[in-house]
Structure formats: structure tokens, C-alpha cells
Amino acid sequence: MTRVDVAIVGAGFAGIGMAMALRRAGIDDVVLLERAPSVGGTWRDNTYPGIACDVPSHLYGFAAHPNPSWSGTYARGDEIRAYLEHVVDTEGLRDRIRLNTAMRGARWDAQRGAWLLDTAIASGPAGQVTARALVLACGRLTEPAIPQLAGLETFPGPMFHSARWDHDAPLAGRRVGVVGTGASAIQIVPELARTAAHVTLFQRTPAWIVPRGGDVYSDTDRDSFAAHPEALEALRADLYAEGEARFASRSGDSAAAAEAEAIARAHLESQVPDPALRALLTPDYAFGCKRVLLSDDFYPAVASDAVTLVPSPLDRVDGPTIVAADGSRHVIDALVLATGFASTRQPYADLVVGEEGQTLAAHWSGGMTSFASTVVAGFPNLFVLNGPNASLGHSSSVLMIEEQAGYTARVLRRHPGRVLRVDPAAERAYTDEIARAAASTRWMTGGCRNWYVDERSGRLTLLWPGTVDAFRARLARADGSEFLPEPALTSTFEGRPA
Structure with a gap:
């Protein structure tokens, strides 16, 4: 012990x-x-x-x-x-x-x-x-949250949750199904689209997605951060302030949310030229209600010939055939469950x-x-x-x-x-x-x-x-009053390794 x-x-x-x-x-x-x-x-x-x-x-x-x-x-x-x-x-x-x-x-x-x-x-x-x-x-x-689907156990190919990725599964040149369009899926789909024969993406609910942006730091940038810790501290402070300011748009401040939603809509319109596909990818709920996602390559992947969007949750699995709730049937070789936790x-x-x-x-x-x-x-x-x-x-x-x-x-x-x-x-x-x-x-x-x-x-x-x-x-502000002021609260436990 x-x-x-x-x-x-x-x-x-x-x-x-x-x-x-x-x-x-x-x-x-x-x-x-x-x-x-x-x-x-x-x-x-x-x-x-x-x-x-x-x-x-x-x-x-x-x-x-x-x-x-x-x-x-x-x-x-x-x-x-x-x-x-x-x-x-x-x-x-x-x-x-x-x-x-x-x-x-x-x-x-x-x-x-x-x-x-x-x-x-x-x-x-x-x-x-x-x-x-x-x-x-x-x-x-x-x-991982695994969906309860009739016939899921009958699927004959590789099947795994995104948090338990099977790196030995042969996905290149195969027909891959991805379930979910949340934070993991929007990173996975563009990667699979580059190597799979085709990706079929099953979407229960679309997400609000804003541009990711960002820079790649050069060796010079990293050397500068190391040499000037005060600059790195100032950058962290700026990022902290930006994050705190984002709370307004995520929580429901009307003006801030409207501005952020406009950015998301413009991002979608600029990356998905097909109006019918854009409609399927447009949420019908308020900006901020679900997790807001960041991506610059998800929409282009979905808009490409490499991906088919199925705007429906799954209904059942019949061997290699995935049947969506809208009745559509899709034959795939591998199934990735990006279904959250x-x-x-x-x-x-x-x-x-x-x-x-x-x-x-x-x-x-x-x-x-x-x-x-x-x-x-x-x-x-x-x-x-x-x-x-x-x-x-x-x-x-x-x-x-x-x-x-x-x-x-x-x-x-x-x-x-x-x-x-x-x-x-x-x-x-x-x-x-x-x-x-x-x-x-x-x-x-x-x-x-x-x-x-x-x-x-x-x-x-x-x-x-x-x-x-x-x-x-x-x-x-927690001052200890959150604990009961009972008598004889002292433990006799001796906390030393034995």
C-alpha cells in the first residue's frame, strides 16, 4: 500500500x-x-x-x-x-x-x-x-461516444473512432465514410480527401465555421521568441485579451454574434460556390449555440469531387452498406466515427x-x-x-x-x-x-x-x-466558508509512503 x-x-x-x-x-x-x-x-x-x-x-x-x-x-x-x-x-x-x-x-x-x-x-x-x-x-x-446503430457489428471493413485511430487500416485508395462534422471531422476530412478513393461524409447538423488563418513560424521567429521572453509574454497577453473579447460573440451578445456570424457566412460563400451545397452546410441555429469551428480547408474539401456530403444522420448498417436516415444507401470500405465523447x-x-x-x-x-x-x-x-x-x-x-x-x-x-x-x-x-x-x-x-x-x-x-x-x-472570493464548520474535523491520516 x-x-x-x-x-x-x-x-x-x-x-x-x-x-x-x-x-x-x-x-x-x-x-x-x-x-x-x-x-x-x-x-x-x-x-x-x-x-x-x-x-x-x-x-x-x-x-x-x-x-x-x-x-x-x-x-x-x-x-x-x-x-x-x-x-x-x-x-x-x-x-x-x-x-x-x-x-x-x-x-x-x-x-x-x-x-x-x-x-x-x-x-x-x-x-x-x-x-x-x-x-x-x-x-x-x-x-469515445459510439453511436447505437442497428447492424453496426456487421460492417466488414476497418471501423474505429477518431480518438482511437487505426494507423494500420488501409484507407488510401479506399471508399471511406466519416460520421460527424464536428471539431475532429473538419480536420480529418481534408486529409482523407487527399488520399482516399472517395469520402462520404454523414452530417447530422452543420457547424458554424470561421477562417482559421495563422502563420508558420520560421527559425528566425522561434529564435526571436527564445531571445526575447518579454515579447512572448506580451504575445500571450494579447492572445488572452482576444480570447476574452470573443466571449461576447460566443455567449450571445447580439451585435458581436451578428458580426461573427457574418464572417462565417462570408467564409462559407467564398469557399463553396454551389448554392445548394451551401444551404446544406448552413446551420439553422444561432451562432455560438454549438462549438464554433476554425478551418480553411474543410469547405473546399467538401465542395470537391473527392467528397460526398450526406445531410442526414445514420439509420443502420447492412454489411458494407451504410443506410442514412434519409433512405440513401452508401457502400464504403472503411468507417471513421468522429462522433465525440x-x-x-x-x-x-x-x-x-x-x-x-x-x-x-x-x-x-x-x-x-x-x-x-x-x-x-x-x-x-x-x-x-x-x-x-x-x-x-x-x-x-x-x-x-x-x-x-x-x-x-x-x-x-x-x-x-x-x-x-x-x-x-x-x-x-x-x-x-x-x-x-x-x-x-x-x-x-x-x-x-x-x-x-x-x-x-x-x-x-x-x-x-x-x-x-x-x-x-x-x-x-472563495474564503473557506464553502466547507462545513464541523467540530473534530482533523484527520488522523499520516500521508507518508509506506
């Missing part, structure tokens, strides 16, 4: 950022459990052709680790993964990370005042970790059992709730990063991770040895606060079905309905 002060589950941006924040707070008795054989999170798992970030690279990183070596305005997926490996080495976190170690269950032990974690090791016996505090940094885009129902929630024997999934049965988007009533000394209302629709998610990690580190530093129980009233008040702020946004009123809103409750549970500045200010 291993005993530590803090156990962190996940070694992507959130887990690494959390370990960094704890170390800066003087808390170094930490272990990071990572089920995969390497760090990187979503940037390790997603390796599909064309994968890149749609947030400017110099904003998509830790503030303490600016990277002068990005290849361009938008970083490739492999670059981001390499960046995280570099941060781990620079911070000296290798000896804190247990790779190939999955959390199979976690339960709160009231007698010990600690979390008991059951783990499974890929090449060894199972083990247990006892931790005074548990941080779930598992990510919100970890488990289980975002509002986090898979790890079934594994975590709180103080009253309730799982986190049961607590969240009506949609995720929390205080400060980080701590949850009924689950003492538990902190969730990238969980309830901690995502953004307008800027870098890393900014939110750093704020949550900072809040967690402050709480643990200020209350050493204490069992921290969230006041249910504080959680309810925060949930109501979120609901009021979200009520007038396009995410709630824009006439679309999006992955930000939990269909069970109709609440916005994934996005923070405000700016990063507002989130930082909200967490700064």
Missing part, C-alpha cells in the same frame, strides 16, 4: 498542472496515476491525420512554461504532447508518475479521513493507494464513492454540480478538474485548469490535515448562480442541441458561462 497526501488521477494538462501547483504550495507528497503508458491525455490519445489545436499555441500552455518553439500559430497534436513531456521533465515530476496504472475504484474512508484507491497495473499486481486528498484530473474527452456523463464518476456510500455518478444523476467548479458536497477532500462548468467556449481550457489547480492548492495549504466537507447549501447556491448566468446565453437559447447542456436536467453543466477573468475572480 502507498500512502500520500494527494493522489492525482490523470497525467494530461490537468494532472500535470495540478502537480505543479501543489509543488509551488509546498505540497510534494503526491502521486499521479496514469492508465496509459505515457503522459499527454487527449493529445496522446488523439493521433488522427491533421490533428491540431484550434486555440493559438502561445495561449495553449502553462503560464510558467512558455514555449518559444511552437511551429506556428496553431500547434500540431504531436507538438503539444511533446510539450507536456518537456514540462514533466523540467518540473522533475517523473518520479511522481505511475504509468500503466488505472484507478479501478475510490471510496472515502471516514475512519481514516482518507481516500482508498484501488488500482490496476498493466504489468503487475493490483495495488491500493491511500490519500488524504484525491484530485480527479481525468479529462472530459476521454471516452461522453462529455456530460464522466465515466470516472461511477468509480468514486463518497461519504454516504453514494457514487459521484449518482450525485450527478441530474447533471454535474459542484462549488467553484471543483469541489462536491458529500465527497470530502475531493477536487475535480475539468469537471462541472469548467470548460470554455471562447478561449484556452488550460487557463481554467490553472485557476482550478491554484484554488485546490490554496485550500489544501490553508487547511492541512483537515477533512473538508463541502456545504450542500454552497453547492446549491453555486449551481443556481451558474444557471442564472447561463439562462440568456446562446448555449441555452440558440435553438440547437449541444454537448454543453445535460439532457437529463436541461442545465448547462460543461461550460463556465463567463470570461476567464470572471472565473478567476469567483474562485478568489
